Amino acid sequence: MSVAAATSDVLVAGGGIGGLSAALSLARAGQHVRLLERERQFSEVGAGLQMAPNATRILRAWEVLDRAMASGVSARRLVFRDALTGEMLTYLDLADVERRYGAPYFVMHRHDLLTSLVDACVEAGVELLAGTPVDSVESTDRFATARSGEREFRASVLVAADGGNSTLRRHFSDDQPVPSGYVAYRGALPMHELPFPVSEDMATSVVAYLGPARHLVQYPLRRGQMFNTVAVFRSPAFLRGEARWGLPEELDGAFEGSCDAVQRGLSSLWRDRQWLMHDREPIDTWVHRRIVLLGDAAHPMLQYLAQGACQAVQDAAHLADAASRYRTSGGVDWDAALADYQAVRTTHTARVQRTARDWGEFWHVDGFSARFRNQLLRDRDPFDYRHIDWLYGK
Helix, strand or coil: CCCCCCEEEEEEEEECCCHHHHHHHHHCCCCCCCEEEECCCCCCCCCCCECCCCHHHHHHHCHHHHHHCCHHHHCCCEEEEEECCCCCCEEHHHHHHHHHHHHCCEEHHHHHHHHHCCCCCCCCHHHECCCCCCCCCCCCCCCEEEEEEEEEEEEEEEEEECCCCCCCHHHHCCCCCCEEEEEEEEEEHHHHHCCCCCCCHHHHHHEEEEEEEEEEEEEHHHHHCCEEEEECCCCHHHHHCCCCCCCCHHHHHHHCCCCCCHHHHHHHCCCCCCCEEEEECCCCCCCCCEECCCHHHHCCCCCHHHHHHHEEEEHHHHHHHHHHCEECEEEEHHHHHHHHHHHHHHHHHHHHHHHHHHHHHHHHCHHHHHHHHHHHHHHHHCCCCCCHHHHHCC
């Protein structure tokens, strides 16, 4: 038998970056928020994270930016190089990016951002319940209920922020993750443990090496005390239709013929874990009665625009803003607020998802297409922002 329901204004299912952002933004908007997290601790698996101005301006408004940046790195440039030759193709001056968009572009460890959000949630009065998996949810036109074991939680709205493998998404769609055939290997090591020297450019920049069916990204973390490397390649086993793909024995062969800097980068990767890269087709329904999707549960995307966490932060900010704008004397008009959130965010994130796919193809071309790509990037004015104003300027 379930115990009596614990009530709140908002329930959040999922304690990752998206869920914590939603909880914080809604609490700052005056809502009583309770967050349910499956794991017993709030933690993030992974290493580096790039935070662009479209998200950092929101973190600043939430009074989280300074504490997050205290453990991050304000990189000098975002550099694109050819993975086969090492040639620099183009760059973004990130100080100029900050001037243009009014907020910084910085890199940090995922765990450090998560910790900053947890601390801010506690200060804002969010009730954080770790070790509380959501077993089932139900909704009427007036409230939503989540059950965890024999405990029951009820709220005016339930925010489903349970990640790219969301189980709550089935209330909105019966779709499945779409495998890209690409797999990521990561490594984040203290600078003094790296098996290769780090140049000044590597220590102060985000550097992406673009190559045929492969790429490698490197940048510093934790005030320059750590170094992050991500290697991504298309799995030959996936192309052969094998069930198990992206295994460590494919890694070195996938980068054969790459320049010395890329080959050195492979030596710093963790080879006991891998991240198979999936996304999903965009959907235009994120609201089911009083349950609403947010973050990767709503719009899992490939990593090429470095926007997964940034878009989750934007989701959270828009949802809280809508809750404030549709506040009445009797409380929030949640039907109107959720409809507003869905209309705006589904359209924008669908564009981000599709552009991320296109950008991945652009990175990974070969032969004539690669030569054409490289020439386009060489000819680009480094201060031409036509292709990112839509992303960073909102």
